[in-house]
Amino acid sequence: MKVKWGVIGAAGIADRRTIPGMMLAKNAELVAVMEVTMELAEKIRAKYNAKRAYDNVDDLLKDEEVEAVYIASPVVFHKEQAIKAAKAKKHILIEKPIALTAKEGEEVLEVCKNEGVLIAAGFIMRFHAYHQKMKEIIESGKLGKVVSCRGQLTCWYPDIPGAWRQTKSTSGGGALMDMGVHCIDLIQYITGGKAKKVAGLIGTQTFKYEVEDSASIIFELDNGAFCYVDSYFNIPDAAAKGRLEIYGTRGSMLAEGTIGQVEGGKLDVVISDDTLGYNAQQDRVDVAPLEVKVEFGNMYTKEIESFSDSILNNKKIEVPIEDALQVQRVVEAAYESAETGKIVTL
Secondary structure, eight states, X not given: OOEEEEEESOSTHIIIIIHHHHHTOTTEEEEEEEOSXXXXXXXXXXXXXXXXEESSHHHHHHOTTOOXXXXXXXXXXXXXXXXHHHHTTOEEEEOSSSSSSHHHHHHHXXXXXXXXXXXXXXXXXXXXXXXHHHHHHHHHXXXXXXXXXXXXXXXXXXXXXXXXXXXXXXXXXXXXXXXXXXXXXXXXXXXXXXXXXXXEEEEOSSOOSSSOSEXXXXXXETXXXXXXXEEEXXXXXXXXXOEEEEEETTEEXXXXXXXXXXXXXXXXXXXXXXXXXXXXXXXOOSEEEOOOOOOOOOHHHHHHHHHHHHHHHOOOOSSBHXXXXXXXXXXXXXXXXXXXXXXXXX
Protein backbone atom coordinates (compact mmCIF):
# COMPACT_ATOMS: atom_id res chain seq x y z
CA MET A 1 0.00 0.00 0.00
CA LYS A 2 1.02 3.58 -0.64
CA VAL A 3 -0.01 6.85 0.98
CA LYS A 4 -1.22 9.33 -1.63
CA TRP A 5 0.40 12.72 -1.05
CA GLY A 6 -0.34 16.32 -1.89
CA VAL A 7 2.32 19.04 -1.54
CA ILE A 8 1.43 22.56 -0.41
CA GLY A 9 4.15 25.00 -1.38
CA ALA A 10 5.72 22.73 -3.98
CA ALA A 11 8.53 25.04 -5.06
CA GLY A 12 11.52 25.78 -2.82
CA ILE A 13 12.70 22.99 -0.51
CA ALA A 14 9.89 20.71 -1.69
CA ASP A 15 11.13 20.86 -5.28
CA ARG A 16 14.82 20.80 -4.36
CA ARG A 17 14.76 17.95 -1.87
CA THR A 18 11.50 16.55 -0.49
CA ILE A 19 9.60 15.66 -3.67
CA PRO A 20 12.65 13.97 -5.22
CA GLY A 21 12.95 12.00 -1.98
CA MET A 22 9.25 11.18 -2.08
CA MET A 23 9.59 9.79 -5.60
CA LEU A 24 11.99 7.16 -4.21
CA ALA A 25 9.76 6.18 -1.29
CA LYS A 26 8.32 2.67 -1.55
CA ASN A 27 5.12 3.46 0.35
CA ALA A 28 4.27 6.92 -1.03
CA GLU A 29 2.79 8.33 -4.23
CA LEU A 30 2.72 11.98 -5.27
CA VAL A 31 -0.81 12.80 -6.43
CA ALA A 32 -1.11 16.59 -6.38
CA VAL A 33 0.94 19.77 -6.00
CA MET A 34 -0.05 23.32 -5.14
CA GLU A 35 1.72 26.64 -5.76
CA VAL A 36 0.68 30.29 -5.84
CA THR A 37 0.21 30.33 -9.61
CA MET A 38 -1.17 27.63 -11.88
CA GLU A 39 1.78 28.11 -14.21
CA LEU A 40 4.27 27.23 -11.48
CA ALA A 41 2.09 24.43 -10.10
CA GLU A 42 1.71 22.89 -13.53
CA LYS A 43 5.44 23.10 -14.15
CA ILE A 44 6.14 21.13 -10.97
CA ARG A 45 3.30 18.70 -11.68
CA ALA A 46 4.77 17.91 -15.09
CA LYS A 47 8.29 17.60 -13.69
CA TYR A 48 7.24 14.81 -11.33
CA ASN A 49 4.33 13.42 -13.35
CA ALA A 50 1.81 14.10 -10.60
CA LYS A 51 -1.88 13.75 -11.48
CA ARG A 52 -3.12 17.23 -10.62
CA ALA A 53 -1.94 20.79 -10.03
CA TYR A 54 -3.66 23.50 -7.96
CA ASP A 55 -3.11 27.18 -7.32
CA ASN A 56 -4.84 27.28 -3.93
CA VAL A 57 -4.90 25.18 -0.79
CA ASP A 58 -8.67 24.72 -0.61
CA ASP A 59 -8.87 22.98 -3.98
CA LEU A 60 -6.02 20.62 -3.15
CA LEU A 61 -7.65 19.70 0.15
CA LYS A 62 -10.90 18.90 -1.67
CA ASP A 63 -9.01 16.29 -3.69
CA GLU A 64 -10.44 13.06 -2.32
CA GLU A 65 -7.47 11.01 -3.49
CA VAL A 66 -5.03 12.99 -1.32
CA GLU A 67 -4.55 11.26 2.03
CA ALA A 68 -1.62 13.26 3.43
CA VAL A 69 -0.10 16.66 2.78
CA TYR A 70 3.40 18.00 3.05
CA ILE A 71 3.34 21.72 3.97
CA ALA A 72 6.44 23.60 2.84
CA SER A 73 5.03 27.09 2.39
CA PRO A 74 6.37 30.21 4.17
CA VAL A 75 5.93 29.93 7.93
CA VAL A 76 3.32 32.69 8.09
CA PHE A 77 0.86 30.35 6.30
CA HIS A 78 1.56 27.21 8.31
CA LYS A 79 -1.08 27.59 11.00
CA GLU A 80 -3.98 28.32 8.64
CA GLN A 81 -2.99 25.65 6.13
CA ALA A 82 -2.38 22.97 8.74
CA ILE A 83 -5.71 23.61 10.44
CA LYS A 84 -7.51 23.45 7.11
CA ALA A 85 -5.73 20.21 6.25
CA ALA A 86 -6.63 18.66 9.60
CA LYS A 87 -10.29 19.59 9.18
CA ALA A 88 -10.16 18.02 5.72
CA LYS A 89 -8.95 14.81 7.44
CA LYS A 90 -5.54 14.88 5.77
CA HIS A 91 -2.50 13.67 7.71
CA ILE A 92 0.22 16.32 7.87
CA LEU A 93 3.98 16.54 7.52
CA ILE A 94 4.87 20.16 8.16
CA GLU A 95 8.17 21.96 7.82
CA LYS A 96 9.75 23.64 10.80
CA PRO A 97 9.01 25.92 12.46
CA ILE A 98 5.45 24.67 12.88
CA ALA A 99 4.07 28.21 13.08
CA LEU A 100 5.18 31.76 13.83
CA THR A 101 4.98 31.04 17.57
CA ALA A 102 4.78 28.00 19.81
CA LYS A 103 1.32 29.16 20.91
CA GLU A 104 0.09 29.02 17.30
CA GLY A 105 1.69 25.61 16.95
CA GLU A 106 -0.21 24.39 19.99
CA GLU A 107 -3.44 25.44 18.29
CA VAL A 108 -2.49 23.32 15.27
CA LEU A 109 -1.78 20.32 17.49
CA GLU A 110 -5.11 20.67 19.28
CA VAL A 111 -7.06 20.70 16.02
CA CYS A 112 -5.17 17.65 14.74
CA LYS A 113 -6.01 15.76 17.92
CA ASN A 114 -9.68 16.73 17.67
CA GLU A 115 -9.84 15.71 14.01
CA GLY A 116 -7.97 12.43 14.56
CA VAL A 117 -5.19 13.11 12.03
CA LEU A 118 -1.48 12.47 12.44
CA ILE A 119 1.02 15.32 12.26
CA ALA A 120 4.81 15.19 12.10
CA ALA A 121 7.47 17.90 11.92
CA GLY A 122 10.14 18.23 9.25
CA PHE A 123 13.27 17.81 11.34
CA ILE A 124 14.91 15.95 8.50
CA MET A 125 18.31 15.59 10.12
CA ARG A 126 17.07 13.06 12.64
CA PHE A 127 17.12 10.61 9.74
CA HIS A 128 20.87 10.98 9.10
CA ALA A 129 22.54 7.61 9.71
CA TYR A 130 25.34 9.14 11.78
CA HIS A 131 22.92 11.03 14.01
CA GLN A 132 20.97 7.86 14.67
CA LYS A 133 24.25 6.05 15.40
CA MET A 134 25.20 8.79 17.87
CA LYS A 135 21.88 8.34 19.65
CA GLU A 136 22.46 4.59 19.74
CA ILE A 137 25.94 5.02 21.26
CA ILE A 138 24.64 7.30 24.02
CA GLU A 139 21.77 4.94 24.82
CA SER A 140 24.28 2.07 25.09
CA GLY A 141 26.12 3.95 27.84
CA LYS A 142 29.47 3.77 26.03
CA LEU A 143 29.95 7.52 26.18
CA GLY A 144 29.20 7.71 29.89
CA LYS A 145 27.27 10.68 31.25
CA VAL A 146 26.83 13.45 28.68
CA VAL A 147 28.34 16.69 29.98
CA SER A 148 28.70 18.98 26.94
CA CYS A 149 27.21 19.39 23.44
CA ARG A 150 27.68 21.79 20.55
CA GLY A 151 25.78 22.20 17.30
CA GLN A 152 26.75 24.50 14.43
CA LEU A 153 24.77 25.35 11.31
CA THR A 154 25.57 28.44 9.26
CA CYS A 155 25.28 29.77 5.71
CA TRP A 156 25.62 32.94 3.63
CA TYR A 157 22.22 34.63 3.30
CA PRO A 158 22.59 38.26 2.18
CA ASP A 159 19.89 40.89 1.76
CA ILE A 160 17.40 39.69 -0.88
CA PRO A 161 14.41 41.92 -1.74
CA GLY A 162 11.14 40.13 -0.94
CA ALA A 163 12.74 37.15 0.84
CA TRP A 164 10.14 35.98 3.37
CA ARG A 165 12.77 34.52 5.71
CA GLN A 166 14.23 38.01 6.21
CA THR A 167 10.99 39.51 7.55
CA LYS A 168 9.93 38.59 11.08
CA SER A 169 6.19 38.78 10.36
CA THR A 170 6.50 36.03 7.74
CA SER A 171 9.30 33.90 9.22
CA GLY A 172 9.05 34.27 12.99
CA GLY A 173 12.82 34.80 13.23
CA GLY A 174 16.15 34.56 11.46
CA ALA A 175 19.18 32.29 11.68
CA LEU A 176 18.16 30.74 15.00
CA MET A 177 14.56 30.06 13.97
CA ASP A 178 15.52 28.81 10.51
CA MET A 179 18.69 26.82 11.19
CA GLY A 180 19.50 26.75 14.88
CA VAL A 181 16.35 24.75 15.53
CA HIS A 182 17.95 21.76 13.77
CA CYS A 183 20.90 21.83 16.17
CA ILE A 184 18.68 22.21 19.25
CA ASP A 185 16.51 19.33 18.09
CA LEU A 186 19.47 17.07 17.28
CA ILE A 187 21.11 17.65 20.66
CA GLN A 188 17.88 16.86 22.51
CA TYR A 189 17.01 13.92 20.23
CA ILE A 190 20.44 12.30 20.47
CA THR A 191 21.00 12.83 24.20
CA GLY A 192 17.42 12.25 25.31
CA GLY A 193 17.50 15.46 27.36
CA LYS A 194 15.36 18.59 27.25
CA ALA A 195 16.49 22.18 27.71
CA LYS A 196 15.52 23.71 31.05
CA LYS A 197 17.59 26.95 31.15
CA VAL A 198 18.41 29.12 28.13
CA ALA A 199 20.64 32.15 27.47
CA GLY A 200 21.13 33.87 24.13
CA LEU A 201 23.22 36.45 22.31
CA ILE A 202 21.29 37.37 19.18
CA GLY A 203 21.59 40.20 16.69
CA THR A 204 22.05 41.39 13.12
CA GLN A 205 25.75 42.08 12.61
CA THR A 206 26.25 42.07 8.85
CA PHE A 207 23.07 42.57 6.84
CA LYS A 208 20.18 45.02 6.94
CA TYR A 209 17.15 42.79 7.29
CA GLU A 210 15.11 42.82 10.50
CA VAL A 211 15.64 39.21 11.60
CA GLU A 212 18.90 38.08 13.19
CA ASP A 213 21.84 37.03 11.07
CA SER A 214 23.81 35.97 14.17
CA ALA A 215 22.78 33.79 17.10
CA SER A 216 24.70 31.98 19.82
CA ILE A 217 22.76 30.32 22.58
CA ILE A 218 23.66 28.26 25.64
CA PHE A 219 21.24 25.94 27.36
CA GLU A 220 21.29 23.39 30.15
CA LEU A 221 19.59 20.05 29.68
CA ASP A 222 17.52 18.42 32.38
CA ASN A 223 20.21 15.72 32.57
CA GLY A 224 22.78 18.36 33.54
CA ALA A 225 24.68 18.75 30.25
CA PHE A 226 25.66 22.23 29.07
CA CYS A 227 25.00 22.89 25.37
CA TYR A 228 25.99 25.52 22.83
CA VAL A 229 24.38 26.22 19.47
CA ASP A 230 25.64 28.75 16.93
CA SER A 231 23.61 29.62 13.85
CA TYR A 232 24.63 32.38 11.46
CA PHE A 233 23.48 33.80 8.13
CA ASN A 234 26.76 35.70 7.62
CA ILE A 235 29.38 32.96 7.28
CA PRO A 236 30.27 31.81 3.73
CA ASP A 237 28.93 28.39 2.80
CA ALA A 238 32.42 27.17 1.94
CA ALA A 239 33.57 28.04 5.47
CA ALA A 240 30.66 26.32 7.23
CA LYS A 241 31.52 22.93 8.70
CA GLY A 242 28.11 21.81 10.04
CA ARG A 243 29.58 20.35 13.23
CA LEU A 244 27.87 18.40 15.98
CA GLU A 245 29.92 17.55 19.07
CA ILE A 246 28.92 15.54 22.12
CA TYR A 247 31.22 14.90 25.07
CA GLY A 248 30.67 12.44 27.88
CA THR A 249 32.57 11.14 30.90
CA ARG A 250 33.93 8.25 28.83
CA GLY A 251 34.56 9.82 25.45
CA SER A 252 33.39 12.03 22.63
CA MET A 253 31.58 12.02 19.31
CA LEU A 254 32.61 14.65 16.77
CA ALA A 255 30.54 14.83 13.59
CA GLU A 256 31.42 17.15 10.72
CA GLY A 257 29.39 17.83 7.60
CA THR A 258 26.41 15.88 8.91
CA ILE A 259 24.13 18.86 9.58
CA GLY A 260 22.87 19.61 6.10
CA GLN A 261 20.42 18.56 3.41
CA VAL A 262 22.55 15.74 2.01
CA GLU A 263 23.43 12.65 4.03
CA GLY A 264 27.21 12.59 4.31
CA GLY A 265 30.10 13.88 6.40
CA LYS A 266 32.15 11.97 8.93
CA LEU A 267 31.91 10.87 12.56
CA ASP A 268 34.86 10.40 14.89
CA VAL A 269 34.13 8.50 18.10
CA VAL A 270 36.60 8.13 20.96
CA ILE A 271 35.90 6.02 24.04
CA SER A 272 38.25 6.28 27.02
CA ASP A 273 38.78 3.94 29.95
CA ASP A 274 37.13 5.77 32.83
CA THR A 275 38.82 3.50 35.40
CA LEU A 276 42.11 5.32 34.81
CA GLY A 277 43.25 7.85 37.37
CA TYR A 278 44.19 11.47 36.87
CA ASN A 279 46.95 11.98 34.31
CA ALA A 280 48.97 15.09 35.20
CA GLN A 281 50.73 14.94 31.81
CA GLN A 282 47.40 14.82 29.97
CA ASP A 283 49.03 12.80 27.21
CA ARG A 284 45.66 11.73 25.83
CA VAL A 285 46.99 8.30 24.95
CA ASP A 286 44.41 6.26 26.86
CA VAL A 287 41.84 6.38 24.07
CA ALA A 288 40.84 3.99 21.34
CA PRO A 289 38.88 4.91 18.21
CA LEU A 290 35.51 3.23 17.83
CA GLU A 291 34.74 1.94 14.37
CA VAL A 292 31.47 3.43 13.11
CA LYS A 293 29.79 1.84 10.12
CA VAL A 294 26.68 3.27 8.48
CA GLU A 295 25.04 3.25 5.08
CA PHE A 296 24.10 6.61 3.61
CA GLY A 297 20.81 7.12 1.82
CA ASN A 298 18.31 9.90 1.14
CA MET A 299 17.08 11.53 4.35
CA TYR A 300 13.98 12.88 2.62
CA THR A 301 13.03 9.42 1.38
CA LYS A 302 13.50 8.09 4.92
CA GLU A 303 11.33 10.90 6.29
CA ILE A 304 8.48 10.25 3.85
CA GLU A 305 8.68 6.47 4.28
CA SER A 306 8.70 6.79 8.07
CA PHE A 307 5.62 9.03 8.27
CA SER A 308 3.82 7.02 5.59
CA ASP A 309 4.50 3.93 7.71
CA SER A 310 2.97 5.73 10.69
CA ILE A 311 -0.16 6.40 8.62
CA LEU A 312 -0.41 2.91 7.16
CA ASN A 313 0.72 0.78 10.09
CA ASN A 314 0.32 2.94 13.18
CA LYS A 315 4.09 3.11 13.62
CA LYS A 316 5.34 5.58 16.23
CA ILE A 317 5.93 9.00 14.64
CA GLU A 318 9.66 9.63 14.39
CA VAL A 319 9.38 13.42 14.71
CA PRO A 320 6.22 14.22 16.69
CA ILE A 321 5.00 17.79 16.56
CA GLU A 322 5.29 18.02 20.35
CA ASP A 323 9.09 17.84 19.99
CA ALA A 324 9.07 20.63 17.42
CA LEU A 325 6.96 22.84 19.67
CA GLN A 326 9.36 22.25 22.56
CA VAL A 327 12.28 23.31 20.33
CA GLN A 328 10.36 26.45 19.40
CA ARG A 329 9.91 27.26 23.08
CA VAL A 330 13.69 27.02 23.50
CA VAL A 331 14.11 29.49 20.61
CA GLU A 332 11.57 31.87 22.10
CA ALA A 333 13.36 31.65 25.45
CA ALA A 334 16.63 32.51 23.71
CA TYR A 335 15.03 35.57 22.10
CA GLU A 336 13.70 36.63 25.51
CA SER A 337 17.12 36.14 27.09
CA ALA A 338 18.79 38.23 24.39
CA GLU A 339 16.31 41.05 25.03
CA THR A 340 16.46 40.97 28.82
CA GLY A 341 20.03 39.87 29.41
CA LYS A 342 18.76 37.17 31.76
CA ILE A 343 18.77 33.37 31.78
CA VAL A 344 15.27 32.08 31.00
CA THR A 345 13.90 28.97 32.70
CA LEU A 346 11.49 26.78 30.77
